Amino acid sequence: MCLIVIAYKVHPRYKLIIAANRDEYYERPSESLNFWKENPDIIGGRDLKCFGTWLGITRKGRFSAVTNFRDPKAFKEGRPSRGLLVKEYLESDVPPRRYLEMVKKKAKDYNPFNLIVGDRSEIWYYSNRADLKRLYPGIYGLSNHLIDTPWPKVKKAKEKMKEIINKRRIDVEDMFSFLKDRSFPPDSELPDTGVGYEKEKMLSPIFIQSPDYGTRSSSVILFEEDVVHFFELNYLPSPSGIEEKLIEFHIFLN
Numbered sequence: 001m002c003l004i005v006i007a008y009k010v011h012p013r014y015k016l017i018i019a020a021n022r023d024e025y026y027e028r029p030s031e032s033l034n035f036w037k038e039n040p041d042i043i044g045g046r047d048l049k050c051f052g053t054w055l056g057i058t059r060k061g062r063f064s065a066v067t068n069f070r071d072p073k074a075f076k077e078g079r080p081s082r083g084l085l086v087k088e089y090l091e092s093d094v095p096p097r098r099y100l101e102m103v104k105k106k107a108k109d110y111n112p113f114n115l116i117v118g119d120r121s122e123i124w125y126y127s128n129r130a131d132l133k134r135l136y137p138g139i140y141g142l143s144n145h146l147i148d149t150p151w152p153k154v155k156k157a158k159e160k161m162k163e164i165i166n167k168r169r170i171d172v173e174d175m176f177s178f179l180k181d182r183s184f185p186p187d188s189e190l191p192d193t194g195v196g197y198e199k200e201k202m203l204s205p206i207f208i209q210s211p212d213y214g215t216r217s218s219s220v221i222l223f224e225e226d227v228v229h230f231f232e233l234n235y236l237p238s239p240s241g242i243e244e245k246l247i248e249f250h251i252f253l254n
Contacts, residue, residue, distance in 0.1 A: 001054045001067045002144055002215075003179075003206060004116065005157045008123060009137035011165050016118075016223035019161060019175050020065060022054045023208050024216045026237075032217065033232040033245045042090045043230060043247055045217065052083025055219055056090050057228060061120045061251040063221070064089045069112030069129050070144035070193040070203075082113040089117050097134070100126040114142055120251070139165075144203075145191070152185035153206045172220050172231055179218040181206040226251050 002023035008016055022045070024030070029048035036042045044056025057063040064086040089099050096117045103115065107128035114127045116135075123135040125147050133147065139161055140147055141154035148154070160178035164170060182205050190200050208214040215235060222229040227250055234243040 001065050003153060003157060004065050004067065004142045005161045006140045007161055007165055008135055010139060014170060014222045014224060018221040019179055020055055020219045021179050021207065021215045022217045023214060025213050032234045032243060033230065033247060039091065047083050050081035050083060052081045052087045054083055056086055058090050059249060059252045062090060064117045067114045067142055068144055069114055069127055071112050072194050075111050079111050080109060082110055085115050096122055096124040100124050100132050114147065151191055152189045152204060157206055170222065175220045176218055176233060179206060182209065226253060
């Protein structure tokens, strides 16, 4: 993922709301939202190059998501896929904090990343550029720097999430509408992550478009007490258009 907005315990019906965009090279093969064939308890998309995922949940209500931390000088070829960190959490029964403590011990083996893991009782964040952090009730935004770094897209997405939540009735179309926002912030508000002005500008909208890289899918997940609603839009090459998917299931409470 390259943008994740989380509303945690701020809505009367939905304990957790996630809105996210996955940005990736168009040529990287992937599978859209589904139950995984080798492990039907996991629901999410799939990276078909390294077989991890960017965002996933389980029937027990465990969930995880990852973004890259943008630092071109620190990137090295041949390191393990960061999407495997999500996969390994979803496959395990290790509590969120304990899992991140385990990840921290091997964090130097990975290119820079941000990782969010959670279950029905708690949510934790970790980056190999920062320490562990528990998330308490509130609205959080994460892109390609540390959580809640006030990049324009993060600030705008958090504001839109707050507006939608304040209406009480969650309209999923409103959520997808802000995830499709292609507007550019002023140049004066662009971050400087070492990729140069042109690329910084290209990467600055909530929804990214370029000849070879951009937003591949948008996801909205609504967690009720014992039911999960997972919506996904996949942006396919023309003329195929947009593929819409929805998976709803009851959480295993035992």
